[in-house]
Amino acid sequence: MKQLIIIGSGISGLACSYYLRKKFKIKIFEQNDYLGGHTHTHLLENEKIHYDSGFIVFNDKNYSNFIKLINALHIKYQKSNMSFSVTNDKINYEWAGKNLRTIFDIKNIFTIRYFKILRDIIRFSKLCENSTLIHDYSLKKFLYKNNFSKEFINLYLLPMCSSIWSSDLKDIKNYNTSFILNFFKNHGLNNILTKRPTWYTIKNGSKSYIKKIIKIVKPKIYLNEKVIKVDQKKKYIKTAGNKKYNYDHLIFANHTNQIKQILDGPEKKQLKLLNAVKYQKNNITVHSDQNLMPKNYKNWSSWNYLYSNKKLVLTYWMNLLQKLSCKKNIFVTLNYDKIKKDKIIKKISYEHPLFTNPLLTVDKISNAAQGINNIWFSGAWLGYGFHEDGVKSALKVRELINAK
Structure with missing residues (x-):
């Protein structure tokens, strides 16, 4: 099987790993000491109570793809x-x-x-x-x-x-x-x-779905492993620990400002996309x-x-x-x-x-940037910034990779 590297373990990166698990051997690189990005569950000391500080809620009207995903994972949720x-x-x-x-x-x-x-x-x-x-x-x-x-x-x-x-x-x-x-x-x-x-809201904290995805996908996970360079010509990444890993396809599932720092020699279409959405x-x-x-x-x-x-x-x-x-x-x-x-x-x-640019404009720029040198972009920032958008972007990447 071909090698797929995913940078970022938020909903977008995890969804990509889930949807592409049968096509690739997958490595996930995460600079934090936990998986999930904005899916961040904590345990209240001395009590078996989980609460979240990032992603917390979703609804039955606008989160159809996310709900389909967590239903497939048999995740329990409550009003x-x-x-x-x-x-x-x-x-x-x-x-x-x-x-x-x-x-x-x-x-x-x-x-x-x-x-x-x-x-x-x-x-x-x-x-x-x-x-x-x-x-x-x-x-x-x-x-x-x-x-x-x-x-x-x-x-x-x-x-x-x-x-x-x-x-x-x-x-x-x-x-x-x-x-x-x-x-x-x-x-x-x-x-x-x-x-x-x-x-x-997900029962026992939003991290519940992370455990299920990892159990099913079985990717190789690299926590506390910051990627400092992506060479899209030679198709390898370099980490802060000075280690190199080769890939056939790579998915950026992190933030635009982070991608700009590590993507070596970005093409004009890629750079245009990365400049379309900023972060605070x-x-x-x-x-x-x-x-x-x-x-x-x-x-x-x-x-x-x-x-x-x-x-x-x-x-x-x-x-x-x-x-x-x-x-x-x-x-x-x-x-x-x-x-x-x-x-x-x-x-x-x-x-x-x-989000200072129209959604249709970002979507158009994204379509032009996807797949150059087998580099793909997935993230909630490609939509309205929520979990549903992250899942939709992962589905889009799967569709594009399968069509290539």
């Missing part, structure tokens, strides 16, 4: 809670909920602020339905051109978008308009009166400090956005998201450095993609 709150301490403002009935408190529903938000939600919904007519410009320009209120922008739309893509406000404003409107439309987020998808770093703290949660306990939600002019500050309440049975509250917070030290459980960092 999750996807409530969302926004807190802005500067104006003493909080809201939380899943729909209009809970977002708008009856005592505030007739205020000017709430009226503006409601009015613009309806307008935004209509524009989402006609998203194909939207030109490819930034979200900031779109909101300005359509005269959306500051209340809707700052207290509703931007916090939601910022939370979905783990991006700062300044970056979200530069996201491509069509990219966001199509996502909202496809996920039923454009109309908060309609029925939303049912969301799920987010610092993650797992903790039990409830000061990051809304002041009103009734507003405590699964996703809790704390308004900041600088970095995104978002707190996941894992007890609600993953139905943890422990009495201790487990929170996962992005980009907040004032958490009480005695409440900190662990610190992690992840990188998330920035």
